[in-house]
Amino acid sequence: xxxxxxxxxxxxxxxxxxxxxxRLLRETGLPLEMHYAEAGWDTFQKVGKSVPDxxxxxxxxxxxxxxGAFTSPSGSQKVPGFQGAIRYLRRTLDLFANLRPxxxxxxxxxxxxxDMLMVRENTQGLYVEQERRYGDVAIxxxxxxxxxxxxxxxxxxKEAQRRRxxxxxxxxxxxxxxxxxxxxxxxxEAAKAFPEVETYDIIVDAAAMKLVRxxxxxxxxxxxxxxxxxxxxxxxxxxxxxxxxxxANIGERTAxxxxxxxxxxxxxxxGVANPAATFLTAAMMLDYLGEAAxxxxxxxxxxxxxxxxxxxxxxxxxxDTEEFTDAVIEAFRSL
Amino acid sequence: xxxxxxxxxxxxxxxxxxxxxxRLLRETGLPLEMHYAEAGWDTFQKVGKSVPDxxxxxxxxxxxxxxGAFTSPSGSQKVPGFQGAIRYLRRTLDLFANLRPxxxxxxxxxxxxxDMLMVRENTQGLYVEQERRYGDVAIxxxxxxxxxxxxxxxxxxKEAQRRRxxxxxxxxxxxxxxxxxxxxxxxxEAAKAFPEVETYDIIVDAAAMKLVRxxxxxxxxxxxxxxxxxxxxxxxxxxxxxxxxxxANIGERTAxxxxxxxxxxxxxxxGVANPAATFLTAAMMLDYLGEAAxxxxxxxxxxxxxxxxxxxxxxxxxxDTEEFTDAVIEAFRSL
Ligand SMILES: CC(C)[C@H](C(=O)O)[C@@H](O)C(=O)O
Ligand SMILES: CC(C)[C@H](C(=O)O)[C@@H](O)C(=O)O
Numbered sequence: 001x002x003x004x005x006x007x008x009x010x011x012x013x014x015x016x017x018x019x020x021x022x023r024l025l026r027e028t029g030l031p032l033e034m035h036y037a038e039a040g041w042d043t044f045q046k047v048g049k050s051v052p053d054x055x056x057x058x059x060x061x062x063x064x065x066x067x068g069a070f071t072s073p074s075g076s077q078k079v080p081g082f083q084g085a086i087r088y089l090r091r092t093l094d095l096f097a098n099l100r101p102x103x104x105x106x107x108x109x110x111x112x113x114x115d116m117l118m119v120r121e122n123t124q125g126l127y128v129e130q131e132r133r134y135g136d137v138a139i140x141x142x143x144x145x146x147x148x149x150x151x152x153x154x155x156x157x158k159e160a161q162r163r164r165x166x167x168x169x170x171x172x173x174x175x176x177x178x179x180x181x182x183x184x185x186x187x188x189e190a191a192k193a194f195p196e197v198e199t200y201d202i203i204v205d206a207a208a209m210k211l212v213r214x215x216x217x218x219x220x221x222x223x224x225x226x227x228x229x230x231x232x233x234x235x236x237x238x239x240x241x242x243x244x245x246x247x248a249n250i251g252e253r254t255a256x257x258x259x260x261x262x263x264x265x266x267x268x269x270x271g272v273a274n275p276a277a278t279f280l281t282a283a284m285m286l287d288y289l290g291e292a293a294x295x296x297x298x299x300x301x302x303x304x305x306x307x308x309x310x311x312x313x314x315x316x317x318x319x320d321t322e323e324f325t326d327a328v329i330e331a332f333r334s335l
Numbered sequence: 336x337x338x339x340x341x342x343x344x345x346x347x348x349x350x351x352x353x354x355x356x357x358r359l360l361r362e363t364g365l366p367l368e369m370h371y372a373e374a375g376w377d378t379f380q381k382v383g384k385s386v387p388d389x390x391x392x393x394x395x396x397x398x399x400x401x402x403g404a405f406t407s408p409s410g411s412q413k414v415p416g417f418q419g420a421i422r423y424l425r426r427t428l429d430l431f432a433n434l435r436p437x438x439x440x441x442x443x444x445x446x447x448x449x450d451m452l453m454v455r456e457n458t459q460g461l462y463v464e465q466e467r468r469y470g471d472v473a474i475x476x477x478x479x480x481x482x483x484x485x486x487x488x489x490x491x492x493k494e495a496q497r498r499r500x501x502x503x504x505x506x507x508x509x510x511x512x513x514x515x516x517x518x519x520x521x522x523x524e525a526a527k528a529f530p531e532v533e534t535y536d537i538i539v540d541a542a543a544m545k546l547v548r549x550x551x552x553x554x555x556x557x558x559x560x561x562x563x564x565x566x567x568x569x570x571x572x573x574x575x576x577x578x579x580x581x582x583a584n585i586g587e588r589t590a591x592x593x594x595x596x597x598x599x600x601x602x603x604x605x606g607v608a609n610p611a612a613t614f615l616t617a618a619m620m621l622d623y624l625g626e627a628a629x630x631x632x633x634x635x636x637x638x639x640x641x642x643x644x645x646x647x648x649x650x651x652x653x654x655d656t657e658e659f660t661d662a663v664i665e666a667f668r669s670l
Contacts, residue, residue, distance in 0.1 A: 177413065237544035
């Protein structure tokens with residue numbers, strides 16, 4: 001049977017990189033039934049919701065969704081009724097696992113021999129967004145449960161099994177023994193069922209330093225929501241920035257894939273955005289659907305073009321979105 | 336009159352690096368009245384308190400304190416009655432400003448032209464350590480007040496005035512508008528009284544990436560407690576790790592200076608620890624006391640020896656603590 005895929009271009013350059021990815025996906029010859037849907041800031045302004053019900057239903061009914069980029073303009077947290085599309089989708093669909101691979105790429109500014117995967121818990125911690133203000137004092141809840149810690153640890157352990165079998169559990173249990181301590185204990189407990197995975201723990205500040213000094217020593221990392229947010233951006237920085245960073249938001253029933261970069265309003269509409277991160281994200285989606293061989297082929301095709309050119313402007317080249325896409329499709333065919 | 340200084344070697348290599356710093360401090364010829372005091376894990380095991388009252392009184396009555404290192408053995412958060420010495424001191428003495436400079440050093444692994452200063456709020460956020468557990472759910476409070484945000488912002492703005500006049504306010508107001516949003520607003524408001532400082536804001540994940548990719552673009556950074564903890568370790572990683580990272584915990588009435596590194600139990604007692612971070616920390620202390628010229632001279636003396644040798648084992652050399660100290664004193668004399 002065909003895979004049902006929802007494509008949500010979203011805001012800004014999302015409108016350019018998602019159609020580019022659609023072209024590449026069609027090229028795979030896989031049975032993909034792709035439909036477009038709307039979400040994001042523009043959608044909010046038109047219909048008063050960043051994710052219309054129709055889109056939500058489509059995403060729920062799909063095997064997977066590929067999203068482009070969602071704007072949350074600065075100050076938008078104060079617009080009544082507005083909630084960022086990706087956060088809304090993560091929460092509503094309980095997309096509890098945020099996977100962010102970081103791999104060396106043949107571009108300037110990328111460290112060599114880095115190949116690691118951040119598995120970020122995607123529903124809890126400070127992202128429960130429970131805040132209160134009493135006069136000049138504001139308090140936010142940071143919530144950790146055993147159940148959510150266990151399920152994310154299992155995802156990380158399974159990913160480690162498919163990779164180099166090393167798992168770093170990142171926490172701050174020395175200062176927060178009940179919350180991140182619960183996360184740590186639960187992850188170490190879950191690891192007992194995976195004796196072939198070498199599981200160790202590391203305090204978040206030490207992890208930040210070690211990622212900078214010795215990223216090659218990491219394979220899979222698992223941590224709570226906000227630590228994962230910060231460290232995965234740090235990791236992307238090591239291999240040249242967000243321009244090439246893919247990500248997945250995975251739940252029990254469906255998953256949403258999105259490049260980590262934003263909507264880049266400064267270059268939106270000009271046809272010059274770099275679709276490489278979206279291609280790598282599409283590859284993650286195919287891997288999730290069980291099409292690992294095609295996923296790898298896309299990954300290699302992107303690397304080939306990054307190495308041999310043409311490159312887009314963000315990487316010092318002159319190609320526009322279409323020329324870069326043509327080149328990747330060409331490379332994909334010849335692999 | 337003389338400056339009253341308390342020296343707290345603490346645990347592990349603290350017992351070696353603080354006496355080395357004392358030698359260097361004596362060499363300055365400044366009127367320093369130095370007294371030793373006890374604190375740390377060893378002290379806790381002897382007297383049941385990580386900071387005995389006598390030490391607390393000494394620190395309170397001193398112009399400044401230089402601490403070596405404090406162990407918090409893993410699992411120690413579960414030892415009844417134990418609280419890490421530095422956290423206890425920060426809280427009890429309301430040492431609200433944690434200053435962590437990061438500067439390129441002439442050692443392998445240090446990026447060039449980096450010169451920035453993290454100003455970390457040191458009393459609030461998740462470090463209020465208010466946690467609860469209900470069955471399988473744990474909750475920690477993250478507390479931000481306007482007052483504490485304002486006073487730390489002012490410290491950062493004043494530091495920026497003395498430096499290159501750029502201040503990055505780091506936050507996550509897009510997800511936490513009430514708490515880190517309050518911090519952000521308050522800092523931007525405080526900045527209005529410092530029009531000569533270019534103040535801008537940056538979201539914590541973006542800051543983590545930018546620190547990796549373009550650390551030279553930063554001058555002063557100010558942020559909430561845990562973000563400051565994570566990012567300052569990242570920053571230290573860029574210039575070769577914790578081996579050379581100094582820090583200050585500053586309150587209204589006194590201040591405690593400590594190298595960021597730990598007690599290094601593996602090499603403690605062997606006389607081979609690198610005292611460079613403690614020397615740079617002592618320099619920060621002198622600067623705080625108003626002895627900027629001598630502070631700079633120590634900083635330069637350390638750089639001279641790092642460049643020309645001898646180096647300690649952690650930097651690939653063969654010098655022990657005493658030889659390195661001799662060399663720095665020698666360099667200090669000839670500057
Ligand atoms: C846009 C923002 C809410 C989001 C987050 O903090 O999770 C982003 O930084 C990310 O990492 O996907
Ligand atoms: C030891 C620990 C409590 C401390 C902290 O988290 O503040 C340390 O990491 C630091 O940065 O001084």
